[in-house]
Amino acid sequence: MRLAIVGLGLIGGSIARAIRSNRSAAAFDSIVAWSPSGSGPAAALADGIIDRATTSLDDALAGADLVVLAADPLTCLDLLDSIAAANRAGDRPTITDVASTKQAIVNRANQGHLAFIGGHPMAGREVSGYGASRADLFLGRPWVLCPGALARPIDFERVEQLVGACGADVHRLAAREHDRAVAGISHLPLALAAALAQAVGDADDWPIARALAAGGWASATRVARGDVTMGAGLAATNAPELARRIRALVTQLEDWLADLEETPDDPQATALRIALRLAAARELLGPAD
Amino acid sequence: MRLAIVGLGLIGGSIARAIRSNRSAAAFDSIVAWSPSGSGPAAALADGIIDRATTSLDDALAGADLVVLAADPLTCLDLLDSIAAANRAGDRPTITDVASTKQAIVNRANQGHLAFIGGHPMAGREVSGYGASRADLFLGRPWVLCPGALARPIDFERVEQLVGACGADVHRLAAREHDRAVAGISHLPLALAAALAQAVGDADDWPIARALAAGGWASATRVARGDVTMGAGLAATNAPELARRIRALVTQLEDWLADLEETPDDPQATALRIALRLAAARELLGPAD
Numbered sequence: 001m002r003l004a005i006v007g008l009g010l011i012g013g014s015i016a017r018a019i020r021s022n023r024s025a026a027a028f029d030s031i032v033a034w035s036p037s038g039s040g041p042a043a044a045l046a047d048g049i050i051d052r053a054t055t056s057l058d059d060a061l062a063g064a065d066l067v068v069l070a071a072d073p074l075t076c077l078d079l080l081d082s083i084a085a086a087n088r089a090g091d092r093p094t095i096t097d098v099a100s101t102k103q104a105i106v107n108r109a110n111q112g113h114l115a116f117i118g119g120h121p122m123a124g125r126e127v128s129g130y131g132a133s134r135a136d137l138f139l140g141r142p143w144v145l146c147p148g149a150l151a152r153p154i155d156f157e158r159v160e161q162l163v164g165a166c167g168a169d170v171h172r173l174a175a176r177e178h179d180r181a182v183a184g185i186s187h188l189p190l191a192l193a194a195a196l197a198q199a200v201g202d203a204d205d206w207p208i209a210r211a212l213a214a215g216g217w218a219s220a221t222r223v224a225r226g227d228v229t230m231g232a233g234l235a236a237t238n239a240p241e242l243a244r245r246i247r248a249l250v251t252q253l254e255d256w257l258a259d260l261e262e263t264p265d266d267p268q269a270t271a272l273r274i275a276l277r278l279a280a281a282r283e284l285l286g287p288a289d
Numbered sequence: 290m291r292l293a294i295v296g297l298g299l300i301g302g303s304i305a306r307a308i309r310s311n312r313s314a315a316a317f318d319s320i321v322a323w324s325p326s327g328s329g330p331a332a333a334l335a336d337g338i339i340d341r342a343t344t345s346l347d348d349a350l351a352g353a354d355l356v357v358l359a360a361d362p363l364t365c366l367d368l369l370d371s372i373a374a375a376n377r378a379g380d381r382p383t384i385t386d387v388a389s390t391k392q393a394i395v396n397r398a399n400q401g402h403l404a405f406i407g408g409h410p411m412a413g414r415e416v417s418g419y420g421a422s423r424a425d426l427f428l429g430r431p432w433v434l435c436p437g438a439l440a441r442p443i444d445f446e447r448v449e450q451l452v453g454a455c456g457a458d459v460h461r462l463a464a465r466e467h468d469r470a471v472a473g474i475s476h477l478p479l480a481l482a483a484a485l486a487q488a489v490g491d492a493d494d495w496p497i498a499r500a501l502a503a504g505g506w507a508s509a510t511r512v513a514r515g516d517v518t519m520g521a522g523l524a525a526t527n528a529p530e531l532a533r534r535i536r537a538l539v540t541q542l543e544d545w546l547a548d549l550e551e552t553p554d555d556p557q558a559t560a561l562r563i564a565l566r567l568a569a570a571r572e573l574l575g576p577a578d
Contacts, residue, residue, distance in 0.1 A: 074556060074557060074560055077556075104556065122501050122502075122503045123503060123504075124503065124504065124505070125504075141503065142500060142501050144501065171500065171501070173497070177494065177497060178501075180494055180498075181494055181497045181498035181501050182498075182501065184488075184489035184492060184494075184498045185489060185498045185499070185501060185502040185503075185505070185506040186501075186503070186505050186506065188485065188488075188489065189485065189505050189506060189508075189509035189510075190505065190567075191542070191545050192481055192485060192509065192542075193509065193570070194566055194567050194570035195538055195541035195542050195545060195570075196477065196478065196481060196538060196541075197570035197571075197573050197574050198541050198566070198569060198570050198573065199473075199477075199534065199537040199538040199540070199541045200473035200474060200477065200534070200537075201570070201573030201574070202573070203473065203537065205466065205469055205470055205473075206573075208462070208466060208470045209469075209470035209471075209473045209474045210474070211431060211460065212411050212431050212433065212460070212467075212470050212471065212474055212475075213411075213474040214411045214412060214413065214430065214474075214475070215412075215413065215414075216413070216474070216475050216478050216479070216511075216512045217474040217475065217478060219478075219508050219509075219511045219512060220478035220481065220482060220508075220509065220511075220512060221478075221570075221574055222505075222508045222509075223505045223508060223509060224567065224570045224571060224574060225571060225574055228564050228567045228568050228571060229560075229564065231563070231564075231567045232560040232561070232563040232564035232567055233560050235549065235559070235560070235563045236549075236556040236557070236559035236560035236563055237556050237560075239549040239550065239553065239556070239559055240553075242549060243546055243549045243550055245488065245489070246542050246545055246546055246549075247546070248488040248489075248492065249484055249485060249488040249542065250539055250542055250543075251488070252484035252485075252487050252488045253480070253481075253484050253535050253538070253539055254539075256480050256484060256535055257532055257535055257536070260524065260525075260528040260531060260532045260535075261528065261532055264528065264529075267363060267366075267393065267522075267525040267526050267528070268363060268525070270524070270525035270528055271363055271518075271521040271522050271524070271525035271526075272521070274520070274521040274524045274525055275517050275518065275520075275521035277483055277487070278479075278483050278513065278517045278520045278521055279517050280487060281482070281483035281484075281486035281487050281490070281510075281513045282486075282513060282514060282517060284486050284487065284490030284491070284495075285486050285490070285510055285513060285514055
């Protein structure tokens, strides 16, 4: 199988590394990579992680059996349009991607009549770029697959070989279910972390507060230190689900306000109400990993 | 100086360990500890961390020069009342505490005419209890001091020796300034983490979402896995400041909703607006630690 990776940052680079370090991934005969700047492919070629770095997207796609779009969601939409425009009869590679939203991307692939299976490996780091890539990034993690309308058995076979070579576990979901789930466990936490940073960081006592910030603050704001373009792309391509989740969260915060303000002169009674909320949250979270 | 520690969990135990492992902490002649269950003091005595474990609070206080209340905020309020009731003329030990809110506690100490300096070491772990205590917990961390109305020079001297023996840095603040700051960097993140867990965990697709949760979710909900009584006590004793911070956060989330929903058919435009928010948040957070 000839693999083309389009975009060779954290995720694309980690896929190439995983395949190269996995001796049982014999199905992959060659890996070619392209990226807009070319710096990731050049470094990966020097590292012996890929077979060929190319400066032409067309060249990367020519002859590929499996194409992995390893870019942010909005770039994936554009790439699908380009591939659909160039698609020739009889030359139908399997296309997959690794972006964090799926419905908009699957729709676009369907419009372009592509043999597409959307993918989302549930792994990441706050750092980005090829330099941060790791062969074990996906090990034991879920890798969601959301098939497009024109996906063939051969497409499933190829994409599942890719997921298997990365050591991840296939979770097949409808794109809509996927987007709803990640709006809750991934996009809402990002929005919250950014909103928290702005709500507290824009207040006039930020210099005092910042000097006291400890591990809890660092943990609560960690995801807001990630890549801005990536974050904006996933929020924008999952806007209705994210908005629904934000509204559910605001409802929770209104309950907090009611509990905090019901008995201003009786902190013991306030504490009892808040303890119920905290205990319910802890119960839902389950034991720490 | 004879030191009495009231409550010997994570913080009280870490104070005792820090003093015992610090050779320059020669000012501390003896450490006696009491806790409601007695299990922390018994273990610490066996570990050689304290000189005496007692089953009587009165006995722990008798003859102490410095008393550290190492309990949750609401328990500290009760302890201050007990100490004030037992206080005899001519026998005025320095009292300090380590609770995460200060205004309510300083007020109560003033009402009891105690020689009090409120304290808050800005360090912690999600685990609790004496077994989790560590000698280096406070190393290089800020330790806020909020003096009561009747604090004498000798009280500052003693409490600053304690902070120094723990390797922490004194930050002197008015109780109100402290409470406002920690409402932002500590209590709001706790409320948010719990609200996030309930908003997402109570939705009907939680089993699907939970299976996909990765590092971002774990990080965003981490502080909601902490001690429930402690969390409820700090929220209840800092309710007005926390409520103010929650309202500021809801305002931010309303701005997110407006940005997400302004151009439903133009994800590129949505992404530009969200990118501005994420970039502003990142700028406020500064470089990662």
